[in-house]
Amino acid sequence: MPLPDAFSQALAERFGKRFSTAEAVRAHHGHDESHFPDALPDGVVWPHSTAEVVEVVKLCHAHRVPVIPFGVGSSLEGHILATNGGISIDLSEMNQIVTIHDEDMDAVVQPGVTRKTLNAALHGTGLFFPIDPGADASLGGMASTRASGTNAVRYGTMRENVLGLEVVLADGRVIRTGGRARKSSAGYDLTRLFVGSEGTLGIITELTVRLHPLPEAISSATCSFPDVASAVQTVIQTIQLGVPVARIELLDTLTVQAVNRYSKTTLRESPMLFFEFHGSPTGVEEQAQTVQELARDNGGQDFEWATRPEDRSRLWQARHDVLFACLNLQPGSRGISTDVCVPISRLAEAIAGTQEEIAATGLIAPIVGHVGDGNFHVVILTEPDNPDQVHAAEALGRRIVERALLLDGTCTGEHGIGIGKKDFLLAEHGEGVAVMASLKAALDPLGLMNPGKVIG
Template identity: 65%
Template sequence: MGRSTPLPDDLLDDLRAIVSNRLSTSAAVRAHHGKDESYHAPRPPDAVVFPESTEEVQAIVAACRRHRVPIVPFGAGTSVEGQVLATHGGVCVDFTRMDRILAVHPEDLDATVQAGVTREQLNDHLRHTGLFFPIDPGANATLAGMASTRASGTNAVRYGTMRENVLGLTVVTASGRVVRTARRARKSAAGYDLTRLFVGAEGTLGLITEVSLRLHPVPEAISAAVCPFPSVSSAVATVIQTIQSGIPIARSELLDALTMQAVNRYAKTGYREAPTLFLEFHGTEAGVAEQARAVEAIAREHGGVDFQWATRPEERSRLWKARHEAYLACLQLVPGRRALVTDVCVPISRLAECIETTLEDIARTPLPVPLFGHVGDGNFHLIVLVDPQDSGHLREARTLNHRLVERALALDGTCTGEHGVGVGKRDYLREELGDAVDLMAAIKRALDPDNLFNPGKILPEDAAGG
C-alpha cells in the first residue's frame, strides 16, 4: 500500500519552516532513503528531512500528524528486513545530522548520545577512557537504529544485546510529546518499563532522538583464535560444551565452508575452507590463558585442529575484519546477485539439530547459500544469493527461508534473533507469539491511533489496522 497523492504543499511549507534547506524531494535522495540491505523492493518516501535536535523532530511529527502523513525513521540504512522502506509513502526522518555525543560518565559507566551517533563513532570517542560499547552487529549502524531493531552481534554471548545495554531513551511520540523513559540509575522499579517497549519497536511507536547506554571496561587482556573443524556439527558441539562448562567466552562465531571460501577470496586470506569457529576471550592475562586452553581442549575432542592464536591488537583486528566482511565477501561469490538475508535463533541445546537440518535443505537447493552466525547464543544466518530478476530464484529463496523459520519455531526458537521483523518476518509473528500480537496491536493503537509511525512494519496485516 502506498500514497496515491503527493504531499500537500502546506506540509512541505511547514517542514521547510522547521528545517530550512534540510528538506529534499529530489528523486535521488528519496531513492537512497527508500532501500536498505534487504532483497525487498525499494519504496521511496515522498520527502526526506534532516533534523538536528529533539525539538525539530517534535515539530516534524506535529506537522505530519496535522496532515495525517506517515513518518519513517532512517539511520544508516543497514537494516535487512525492510525496516526503512516507505511502504505507505510519507516523510522520511533522517537522523544522521543528530550525531552529537551528549555526555559520557566514566565513573558510572554510561553515555548519552543523539540518535544518529554510530557505534564506531562512540567507541572512537571512548578510546582514551578505558571503556567501550560492546554491541557489534558488524555494520556501522546508528545507535538509535540498533535500539529500534534490538540489535546484537558478535559480542552478545558475553555482553548481551541492545535490550540489556540501553539504560533509557528520549522519544517523540505520535501525540507530539517528548518522553524520557528512564533515569540513569542502574535499576528501577518505577512504573512500566517503557525503555524496553521502544527497544525493538522499529519506529512504530515513536521516534528515538537520544539513547543512554551502558558502557563496559576494556578488558585487561584479549585473545582470539580461529579453529577449523571437520563438520559444522562438531564446531557447534564445541560451542555448546564450552557454554555448558561455564567458560565465559566473549565471542563465538561459526562460518561454514562456503563462507570461508568467500572470505579467503575477498580478504585474500589463507584460512582452511572448512567449517570454522572464530573465538575471543576477555579478562585478566591469567584468566584469558586459562579459558583459551580449556576451549582448545574441548575443540580437539570434537576434531578441531590448527588453532591460530592472535593476541596482538593488529592480529585480532585482522582476524575480526575477515569475520565482519563475511557478508560482503558472500555477495562477491556470484557478482550481480542480491542477498536474501535471514536469521533465526533457537535454544542452544537445539542448535546442532537446527543447523544440520538446514544444511540438508541447502544441499538440495541450486542457489549458493553461505551460513554463519553467533552460535554462542543459538543465532545463525543464511545468505541466499539470488538473481532478483529470476522469479524462480526468489521463489526458491523464500521457500528456504520459510522452512528455516518453521524449523526454528518448532524447536521453540524465534523467527528473528537480531534482524528484527520489518516487512520480511511479519507473517510469522502470530505463529510465534499467538495472542500476544493482539496486545502489541492494542499498544500500537493506543500510542499511534492514526498508524502514522512506520506503518506496514512488525504487525501482520490482520492486526495492524490503520
C-alpha cells in the same frame, strides 16, 4: 498520495533546505539493505533537536501523514521503506554525544550517533560500547531494531545496553523512559518496550547507553571441526563451564571454501569456530587453554590461538572476509539475508536441516553464526534479474524460519520484523501479536508511526 500543500509549505517554511522532496533524496531514503523493492517517502526532514522532531511529528499528526525514522539505512527487513508514503525523519544530523559519564560507565547520545563515532569519542576513557552489528549503524536505529552482533554472548544486545530513552510519541508528547540508574523497579519497562519497536511507537531522540571497560587483554582462537555438531558441542561446553567468552562465531564449510577462494588461504574446508576472550592476561590465556581442551575432545583440529593484535587479526581475517568472500561465490549476485535464533541444544539440528534445504534448491547460501547465542545467518545468493532465483531464495528463507520456529526458536535473532517477517511474528507469537497491536493502538491510534512495519 501527495503531501497536503499546507503541510509541505509549513515544513518548507520551517526547515528550509532541511526539508526536501527531491527525487534523489527520496530515493536514498526509500532504500535499505534488504531485497525489498524501494518505497520512497514523499519528503525528507533533517531535524536538529528533539523540539524540531516534535514540530514535524505534530505537523504530521495534524495532517495524518505517516512518519518514518531514518538512521543510516542499514536495516535488513525493509524497516525504513515508506510503503505508505509520508515523511522520512532523517536523524543523522542529531549526532551529538551529549555526555560521557566515565565513572558511571554510560553515555548520553543523540540517535544519529553511530557506534563507531561513539567508540572514537570514548578513546582514552578505558571504556567502549560493545554492540557491533557489522554495519556502522546509528544508535537510534540499533535501539529500534534491538540490534546485537558478534559479542552479544558476553555483553548482551541493545536490550541490555540501553538504560533509557527520550521518545517523541505520535501526538508530539515527549517522554523519558528511564534514567541513568543501573537498575530500576519503577513501573512498566518503557525502555524495553521502545527498544525493538522499529519506529512504530515513537521516535527515539536521545539514548543513554551502557559502556563497558576495555578488556585488559584479548586472546583469539580458531579451530576446525569435523562437522557442525561437534563445533556446537564445543560451544555448549564452553558456556556451561562458565568461560566468559566474548565472541564465538561459526563458519560452515561452504563459507570456509568461499574464504579460501577469495583470500587465497588454505584453511581446512570444514566447519570452523572463531573465539575471542576478554579479561586479564592470565585470564585470557586460561580461557583459550580451556577451550582448546574442549575442542580437542570434540575432534577439533588446527587449533590456533594468539594474544598479540597482529596475530589475532590474522586468525580472524577469514571471519572478517566472509561477506565479500561469499558474494564472490557468484559474482554479480546479491545476498538475501535471513537470521534466526534457536536454543543452542537445537542449533546443530537447525543448521543441518538448513543445509539440506539449501542443497535441495541448488542455491548458494553460506551460513555464519553468532553461535554462543544460537543465532545464525544465511546469506542466499541471487541474481537480482533472475526472478525464479529470487522466488526460490524467498521460499528457502521461509523454510529456514519455519524450521527455527519448530525447534523452539525465534524468527529473528537480531534483524527485526520490518515488512519481511510479519507472518512469522504471528506464527511465533500468536495472540501475543494482538496484544502488540493493542499497545500500538494505545500509543499511536492514527497508525502514523512507521506504518506497515512489525504489525498490520
